[in-house]
Amino acid sequence: MPKWFIPVAAVTALMFAASPFLIANAPYEATMGLVQKIFYYHLPSAWVFLLSAIVCGIASARFLFGGSPRQDRLAYAAAELTVLFGAIVLVTGPLWARKAWGVWWQWDVRLTSSLMGWMVAWAYLLVRKYGGPGSDKLAAGLALFGMANVPFVYISVNYWRTIHPATSVVPTLPVDMGVALWFAVACFLLLFVLLLRLRVYLEEQRTRLDALYLSLDE
């Protein structure tokens, strides 16, 4: 593992421990009240979910057209993180919606396209696990569709009628809310970098293990 990993992990852990205090001190939203504070973890995890789908897609494209095993390992790691952060988004969102909208789920464009992106990431992992020989390239093709879905998820709230808050919410946040949000965003981005590096390292070790088994057979 690189030298920066442990110090950055310590800083990230401290930041995560401090984040609830900043969120608790942020003001309440006028119409939604207390439940709106789910936003401070929901939005950063949604951004990291979309970011990891993009990383997975770009690495898969480079693997498909360049054949680099390093890019394949990166894509595999990013797909797992897409599933992880997607699960956080798809659980915290309905918990917020239950109070704010009165329902757990709405089949509107933002929620449905997010669910589709999450299912594509699951499909990637299932194809890699059970697809047999050649599944790496098949899964890479899936990852391209997962990445193509990302802009659709992001702009959906501005182009279609939906009850989900629009993207204009973030730039118009008051300072007190903005500080808590951007601190949480920094936490989740650092965590994403750390988890991605850790997961790629696991794939590197697996590649090394495969090479050892081959040398043992020869």
Place this chain on the structure above:
Amino acid sequence: MRALVVLLLMLSSLSASAATFRQQQPESQPPKQTDEFVPISQLPAQDQLPAAPLLVIAYAFVWLVLFAYVVSVSRRLAKVQHEVTRLESDIAKRA
């Protein structure tokens, strides 16, 4: 005479305890029958869905899932590294 006093005392204490018991019994009247439904524009505060449990569940879920994932990756990594060490020592012995 003494027996009469004792009997009177016993009777008075019994009647006092019976009165106390009657006082402690709730008025067991059945609730009034509903004749009509009256609409209101807003729920009373005690009937509204509380936000705090939803908030706590959301934050607890995030922390638990992230912790579980870190544990899962660490365990997978430890298993692979143990296997790598074992194979390397096997190869070294053969050489």
